[in-house]
Amino acid sequence: MYVRSSTRWLVSLLLLMHGAALAWLAATHSFVQQEPAHLAAGLTIWRYNRFDMYQVNPPLVRMTAAASVCVLDPVLDRAVFNRRSSGRDEFLRARVFLRDNSSRLRLYWCVSRWTCIWFALLGGWVSWRWAEALFGSSAGICALMLWCVSPLLLGHGATIVGDAQTSAMAVGAMYCIWRWLVSDGWLEAMVAGIALGLAELSKFTLLVFYPVLLIVWITSEFSQPPRKGARAQRASMLACIVVTSVLVINIGYVFDASFARLEKYRFYSKLLTGAKSVEDVPWQGENRFADTWLGQLRVPLPADFIEGIDVQRCDFERGVPSYLHGRWADHGWWYYYLYALAVKVPLGTWCLMLLAVGVTLVGRGFNAPWRDEAVLLGPGLAILTFVSSQTGFSVHSRYVLPALPFFLIWISKVGRVFQMHPRTKRRRFLTAAVVVCLTWTAGSCLWVYPHSLSYFNELVGGPKNGGAHLLSSNIDWGQDLFYLKAWLDKHPDVQLDGLALSASYPAALAGVPETPRPPSGNADYAQRDGTGLEDDCGPQPGWYALSVNYLYDRTGRYRYFLKFEPVASAGYSIYIYHITLDKANRVRAELEMPQLSDRNERSPR
Helix, strand or coil: CHHHHHHHHHHHHHHHHHHHHHHHHHHHCCCCCCHHHHHHHHHHHHHHCCCCCCCCCCCHHHHHHHHHHHCCCCCCCHHHHCCCCCCCCHHHHHHHHHHHCHHHHHHHHHHHHHHCHHHHHHHHHHHHHHHHHHHCHHHHHHHHHHHHHCHHHHHHHCCCCCHHHHHHHHHHHHHHHHHHHHHCCHHHHHHHHHHHHHHHCCCHHHHHHHHHHHHHHHHHHCCCCCCCCHHHHHHHHHHHHHHHHHHHHHHHCCCCCCCCEHHHCCECCHHHHCCCCHHHCCCCCECCCCCCHHHHCECCCCHHHHHHHHHHHHHHHHCCCEEECCEEECCCCCCHHHHHHHHHCCHHHHHHHHHHHHHHHHCCCCCCCHHHHHHHHHHHHHHHHHHHHCCCCCCCHHHHHHHHHHHHHHHHHHHHHHHCCCCCHHHHHHHHHHHHHHHHHHHHHHHHCCCHHHCCCHHHCCHHHHHHCCCHHHCCCCCCHHHHHHHHHHCCCCCCCEEECCCCCCHHHHCCCCCCCCCCCCHHHHHHCCCCCHHHCCCCCEEEEEEHHHHCCCCCCCHHHHHCCCCEEECCCEEEEEECHHHHHHHHHHCCCCCCCHHHCCCCC
């Protein structure tokens, strides 16, 4: 009883600390790209009952984030938001929202982010319960620790974009499905169906759970002796789970245009139009099922859910410029997410993974029944395989985030060593190794906190070298504007001569003065920036602040800043440079550019 009570107190303390860490991140970081569009789309649902804005993601997370903001009565222009969305116009609408609510934006973002913290707490709690059920109480604590300190879960969990929240819903849904498999109860089947439906309302990626559910059910059925009537009953329960989940999806969209005939849809992806290439898709859309018997079938899902899948598929087919380890391409890479996990997951966690593999192969007393471990690992592997197969673009490692909890829970089996007796030399060595790895993981994550979004492990030299490997939401998503403002306030004598920030939130609203772009690194871009004079290209004396995304920009216009040492940084995503005349001329000589004279020295603005 005492041990059980102390475990619960420890679990409560870890979850409380995790929630507090997320709350602090939410309050101190500026609004990342896509957040304004997500919040505006969520408010549109509550205010006008419209689900067509930001179709590429289901509405659960943004509805949750916007629910508390609705009470504060934000301005939402009816002419802009209460009309049908045309394509991917959510970001244009978000600008209107930012303009109309500029005086209270920080309040709205804090409240919306805080409202979503319960997702993270739920995910941590489920990780603890599942690991404890499979591998014991010590493993449960290990799983919870790995969840609470994970920089990926912390960094994205403090935003309302939805990837960390999806991770919680994913592990929650599969935990409920596992409980149904081991209990064979109708109540557990109903709960599993509800949990699966809620998971599908958080991210389209989790549609892979339906084939995973079928596979784990078949595996479970044929791994045990058949009993009279039992197989038919479990098949009925499986059908109940699927039907219940579909019902929950429809409820989430308030049955908006549900059960429409398939032929009524206008699709824009190659997959659903039947076009040979993206260029062959008609501008008004097409439907490959229109003249077939399939077109007469009624789709038991909301129209915006189906259209959202098509729009997301269209995005991957069209492709987006992608960056990996200093290389730009017009496509993605199948190994992008493996590479991202290699550099974004703490090395201590990777060492725990190696230990888990070792004890699985040669250890005794560490493994759960193979069926249970298959149910645990199957969803994670399915998500990783699915996102890796989408090579239209590779930009955000967060897409693989829903797979992470399943691997963390499986890794936690090494924590079982704390409950094993007798303490042989091998067991003592393993215990020490697990303690060192857990300490290393926690220390590495806390060393970078509160800049968890920009975390990179020691393998690549930490977040200071992160931009050489990954960009965008992996390191620089516009989250450090308030830190730049704080630095400028501490140095009132500094007036920026150039500013290039990667953010959807206007710098002026964060209190950062409006400043022109830094000089471009070549004459072509200097002409576009409004100068065009050879002496105005490249390094110029002055104070500059640049986002990491601009330092490694595909155009290379600001790549010359990498030849200077920054004097300070705002978080790990914005670097501040003070370039003197001598430093500018030194780099200009390296770049074979004309030297500057005293007349080029910038006067204080």
